[in-house]
Amino acid sequence: MFYIHQASCISPQHTFAPVNLESLLTPVNNQLRVIEPDVIPLPGNVLRRMGRGVRMSVIAGMPLLKEQSSPQGIIIGTANAGMQESGKFLDQIIEYDEDTLSPANFVQSTSNSVAAQISMMFGLHCYANTHVHGGLAFENALLDAAMLVSEQPEGTFLLGGADEITNYNYSIDQLAGWYKAEQIDPGDFYAPTPGTIAGEGAALFNISGKADGAKARLVAAEMLNTADETKVAERLAAFLQKHLSGKQPSLLLSGENGDIRSLKCYNTCEGVLVENVPVARFKHLCGEYPTASAFALWLAVALASGEVTAPAHLMKRGELSAAPDSILVYNSYKNYQHSFMLMEKA
Structure with missing residues (x-):
């Protein structure tokens, strides 16, 4: 992109x-x-x-x-x-x-x-x-x-x-x-x-569109509107197959926000990935708001470029020993508007 x-x-x-x-x-x-x-x-x-x-x-x-x-x-x-x-x-x-x-x-x-x-x-x-x-x-x-x-x-x-x-x-x-x-x-x-x-x-x-001097590359992004978590998971699996050829991202950056009503959707999407893919969360840093995914993309760029080392409080599952090669950002707003963004090192 x-x-x-x-x-x-x-x-x-x-x-x-x-x-x-x-x-x-x-x-x-x-x-x-x-x-x-x-x-x-x-x-x-x-x-x-x-x-x-x-x-x-x-x-x-x-x-x-x-x-x-x-x-x-x-x-x-x-x-x-x-x-x-x-x-x-x-x-x-x-x-x-x-x-x-x-x-x-x-x-x-x-x-x-x-x-x-x-x-x-x-x-x-x-x-x-x-x-x-x-x-x-x-x-x-x-x-x-x-x-x-x-x-x-x-x-x-x-x-x-x-x-x-x-x-x-x-x-x-x-x-x-x-x-x-x-x-x-x-x-x-x-x-x-x-x-x-x-x-x-x-x-x-x-x-x-130029690679020279870039910190990261946004590979793809998709959106959907649904209250059905199975449809979100199916769309995520198709998204990964299309843009990673079935491979797994180095990190999932999750928009989980502490609301138990949305937890099922986030957990379902985590289940699409294999268990050894680390999962990080970001909304305890910025709170919930409609364009919190922009904060997530900023954080993904900082992690992939090595400008920021992931502190322990970010990690929900696993750990990051080095800057991730690819980061999948999944965000949901009010349990209905969903988006995926896939970013890689430049």
Whole structure:
């Protein structure tokens, strides 16, 4: 599909300059919120107008744009980008009776605000597209990016996934029973009880069709919508047969999230692999959110390139003694939207 040359991530852990995954940060009120850098190289008046989701995405993208200042496209996946600013704008409509409204809140509330802000701040006049498909938003952005790379293999593109916790989306999902009722510490994240922990983050990637200087190669990605775990397992087996010719990946990076209602699906997919394939989990690092698979891809790149050594708390089964040659990422969102991504060393 394409090569990944650089990856950058703002998350609830120390994933942004420098990376340190050994120590885990504790959820506050069952929420894992991002760690923003102490020093942000942006003017104060610009930062004040940015919502949190836009701000963390722009910050994550800045190191990549320094490496590649003029990409041929910006492709972002999100489900909730700008929702906090949208709430502020709706509150203003009521408070000011639709008069003297702040245009900044409206502009920042649109789903495409992340790609738009990056384009404007860096003076880019290129393809900019945002995919809003719930738990498959990042995967749809990824497929869009793959098509662009196939058309322009010499070009470079900025791919990303980002979502934020807002009072609105947290309250809705909490009332729907998606979050745990009891307070959870990092060590108890995978306790088999109903619900999970809310998370957020932004992960961005410089990608192209060129192998020179790449850290990893995304081989394939697939998506499906179903509540039947046997169909997911069948699709996974066909996916591995097609892209690995029946061989096994070096590592399964699982999106298991501690919700007992989704555990059967993850365990069924683990059963597709032979028992000696190590299994790692990542959502105790970032929490659950629609584009958590972007965080998983960032982590896969870091592991495959040797930039990060898998700490013990990542491993559910087996261990990693060296950087894995191939990583299968399986993620499920709300037990219905599923995706597979297969990545290899460059």
